[in-house]
Amino acid sequence: MNPYIPQKVIIERIKKETYDTNTYMLSFVEDNQRSRFTFTPGQFMMVSLLGVGEAAISLSSMQRKRFELTLRRVGRVTNALFKLQEGDHLWVRGPYGRGWPMSEAKHKDLMLISGGCGCGTIRPVIMLVEAKRKKYGHLEVLYGARTPYDALFRDEYERWSRIPDSNVLLTVDQVPNDTDWKHSVGVITTLFEQIKTTPENSLVLTVGPEVMMKFVAKGLLKRGFTADQLFFSMERRMRCGIGKCGHCQIGSKFTCKDGPVFSYSELSPLPDHILLE
Structure with a gap:
């Protein structure tokens, strides 16, 4: 995947963890992106909503074809993400960084x-x-x-x-x-x-x-x-x-x-x- 180009994902499930924290299960819309996706625990994704902004969020699961992101509502991007529902789309880049050893x-x-x-x-x-x-x-x-x-x-x-x-x-x-x-x-x-x-x-x-x-x-x-x-x-x-x-x-x-x-x-x-x- 081109590290500069965000890829489209769909929200398959939203789990409410606390009053201000959700876990989102996501999967890539394109089959080839879904099959190639892999990551190391500790890496993160850049998550974006068009016209709103982008935020770095660590991966919180070990699934391969699907992945989860757990985020707290603290700023412009995360507040906008909290308004989304299952079936909605957003954009991601990554995974990035050096994870756990x-x-x-x-x-x-x-x-x-x-x-x-x-x-x-x-x-x-x-x-x-x-x-x-x-x-x-x-x-x-x-x-x-x-x-x-x-x-x-x-x-x-x-x-x-x-x-x-x-x-x-x-x-x-x-x-x-x-x-x-x-x-x-x-x-x-x-x-x-x-x-x-x-x-x-x-x-x-x-x-x-x-x-x-x-x-x-x-x-x-x-x-x-x-x-x-x-x-x-x-x-x-x-x-x-x-x-x-x-x-x-x-x-x-x-x-x-x-x-x-x-x-x-x-x-x-x-x-x-x-x-x-």
Whole structure:
């Protein structure tokens, strides 16, 4: 596919995750595009509506002929997307960027840490490990949200916990008085006291607000994990998707092209490394 030319897709299904977040199942209108489409967990698509604009959105599933995008209503493009219905069309470019290091992760323990909408970027990894369970070691999923009502994929937690040799830990910042919540309350680093993953033969994949990732990095480094074991998805400020506009530049790196996934050791030398601020 020409990386500059948007391709037409149809909305097959819309799933309401929360009051301000939807998951869209999409498929290409053209059969040849549908059959050639492939991606790596952690990559993203540029999604556009003609006359409105374009936004970078990470892939949140592992299907091939169909794919899913999970997005929160936060700006002009996403507000317009929320007005669409099943059967409507939109346009996409991609996939773009460097995804999660799944080849390096084979036969290693995996700890997946996400906050807020970042869970959408982690979800394809969970799906891949579930589908190819023997290729990966222990799986640990840590997810944090503002409240139980803000948590994504709530109907999938039980299935994730049934994946052999897995551990799912959930937390929220606060619980409304009328809400039944049986999991932890507090910032996501409070879950570190419950983790089973050790630094030996493991990788940690993290995505979420940058302030969250900053404290995740600090906490795990103190626990003996090395900079080469920690990977972060820096999903910020991406605009063109192909390293031309400079809008997503972090030092000498372009988030959309060199990332969005970086190891902590790659981020550390950069002059405006947000995780060190």
